[in-house]
Amino acid sequence: MLSAVSVKNHHNGSMNPHAQFPFKVTAEQVAKSVMVADPLRILDCSPITDGAAAVIVCSEEVAKSLGKPYVKVIGSGAATDTIALAQREDLTTIKAATLAVKAALEMAGKTIDDIQFAEMHDCFTIAEIVLCESVGKYEPGKAGPAILAGETALDGPFPVNPSGGLKSKGHPVGATGVAQIVELYKQLTGTAENGRQIPSKPTIGMAQNMGGSGGSSIVHILEVA
Template structure:
């Protein structure tokens, strides 16, 4: 399949991200689906969508499982096969892969993939506990370590090994808040200065408030088709040309490195090889900045810079909107927000806007190749997708 399109994306939808009081997850998902249908008037929602795959991390938030059928019901997609995928914070990248496999198998021509999470009605303590279920129970959760704590371990290791500083971490927050400020759907549309980020309260040292992603409600979806029929639905399809996914030990204590996510490196290698694309060919990327250190590690794992160089990469402005390698033009998980199950396909939504020239104030000039990097938990799952404009 080298360099060949796996599937085309003919439409995409994203709900507003934020604290969406009084709405159920299913209503938020329906908002994303409505946008995808509105963008694609040539598609008949009742007859054309043949299957739904939806990423959702946790039943605990809304006391609601059976997410596939629930979302299909509220999206007006009754009676089609509807299936939930779960790989922690990478749940909707897994939904996207399931959709790709379904189309590539020849069984379906048109499939919807997406993700959803409703989180903000629960307390931070509850959310922290629910999220921690994606880490190892006996050796991590049981001892009280949380995701901020696990990523803080990676940050201190990176600082120790490579001289990365708290300022480098804060620079990621400043950049992503700037991009999120330009994104009307972002949870926190607010610029942040380096001083403010650095002086914010410590959550798990060296990670401070502005080094952490947001607890967010949101949903996202994509409509994917066989490439040969994409133009029946839109004049501006984009193609997915590479897809990779890998896993690693559930506990980070068993890993050979704290400064790199092996699963992300393997997933990236698979996606690059399939797409016949090199890191330097990528015009725009959305990466999994659940904590600022995760974005710095992502630069290195994706080959945008050498191992250990991530701190200098952000410092030199390489990943700003006007830099050579714009990263997280949406605002990322830091500012757009991180409704965990929705994040993977929300990243693909931003790439869809960028490659079809619809990203408005965040538009990267002449963007033709895009990449999305989605991580589950502390890196026990990672998925990478590569996209090309047609």
């Protein structure tokens, strides 16, 4: 089940010209890769990357004057949890992400079912599975089977990490969150490269980033103008 995340994200990343590891992997390759910490193998872990990302934040009036496609930030949320894992109520969910998503959705006046795709902080393959449940898209225990069934693929009903995610695109740490926003912009404006455009042409997307083993999480919801 973990390998399905790696296979999917490497497939997406293989079409991303900005990915650190722009190549596909198979479930067999993941299963045979070096063990890091059971059950996570090296191909379950994102690389630390040198990289940068940038966006222009401005009023809608200025955005219109630029004469280029733009997107609107319609919701934002931030939340924290204890850093110490031993002090958390439940290790099968990331509470900070749950709270941040709730705040962002309330600001946007949307529900999680309105979110058509997402970039999530897949520092490890298990993180993507847990996050899909923590943000409320899937019930506990249902995200893994959904990923296996292709629901989070580019042509699935809820694409996750069309950029390749941290796993394939790379994890430039301080630039990771902004890179997620760049990917949302590309998908929402139909400018994603090399055939990795989500075919359903989404109009609303979500970026979920976090740090400190999920001790803090930031969520932004973007909508095409």
